[in-house]
């Protein structure tokens with residue numbers, strides 16, 4: 001069974017919030033993403049991760065600091081005063097692949113309380129795994145799924161880390177044993 | 188694990204780590220040690236004591252490195268040891284695992300199709316392993332022997348015979364990893380095997396995979412960190428002599 005993650009994004013910037021939400025949904029489903037402003041705080045209690053814009057964080061520091069273990073600050077990459085270095089940051093000027101890389105680090109940091117995606121493959125990762133097992137190269141996977149090469153590589157890294165399987169042969173065996181592909185696919 | 192020393196009794200060494208048994212065989216040492224020490228047996232069998240002890244310690248402790256002794260090691264002795272390790276893989280350990288996997292794939296779990304995939308996986312790994320070992324047995328080791336004789340014999344004739352098509356640089360570049368696929372197979376069986384299967388056989392396979400993996404990691408470490416630098420040094424001084 002896949003564990004669902006609950007994420008709350010607190011931001012006035014709608015483009016930023018919806019952009020992040022769509023990236024999260026694409027790569028971490030099943031996932032519940034709620035976009036909110038500070039007015040509806042009941043969401044925060046149930047969130048595994050709270051993404052908050054730097055401006056709002058500074059304004060309501062005492063409030064957000066209660067959730068410091070769940071917080072991720074969205075900033076514009078400029079040096080921020082009053083933001084503790086212990087809180088992970090996500091820069092809104094990043095490319096998608098950089099954002100994915102940061103998210104992966106944030107979600108897997110061992111001192112964080114939650115590891116919702118640990119060891120379970122997302123549906124997208126399963127798609128990538130199937131293609132790897134069928135012998136597709138990175139470029140071919142990118143073309144087939146219509147995603148960037150960077151994203152393919154980032155998926156591969158995550159698959160390897162989650163399953164603990166390094167080699168293509170090993171991933172293929174895993175896919176066969178779990179009937180993700182049939183032996184005919186590998187010939 | 189405490190370091191093995193020449194004054195220890197051989198029986199006690201084995202008692203401390205029974206996995207060393209095949210290592211002893213590679214040096215031609217047979218059971219029936221009585222009260223003999225490591226030193227006694229080495230003298231009897233005409234084995235270089237520091238080298239033998241270093242091999243035991245390298246095998247027992249992955250962080251051990253024979254810093255001080257390495258320059259006294261005879262390159263031919265290292266090659267002989269590595270060659271007999273190859274033989275052990277090909278004639279003993281790999282066939283044992285292969286047979287067990289065959290049994291696993293055949294047994295009552297006929298309908299467990301995934302076990303057939305395990306069989307195919309290992310067959311392919313075996314091919315790769317054989318290629319790797321063959322390359323070393325037929326290219327790398329003979330080249331190293333030539334270097335050794337030229338270095339010690341110093342005759343121009345012998346020096347001229349050294350292959351120009353090969354070098355330790357090439358070995359370093361082409362030396363492939365042969366433990367990753369093994370590690371993957373072990374992990375896959377441990378973490379993801381499902382359906383009906385013969386537990387006794389599967390446990391035996393995992394046990395042997397652990398053994399082969401450990402042995403291969405130790406073997407590769409000897410090739411990369413002991414043999415390679417020693418031969419590269421000889422290569423270098425031969426080059427200087429030519430000038």
Ligand SMILES: [Fe+2]
Nearest residue numbers: 269320323410
């Ligand atoms: Fe070897």
Ligand SMILES: [Fe+2]
Nearest residue numbers: 323362407410
């Ligand atoms: Fe090797």
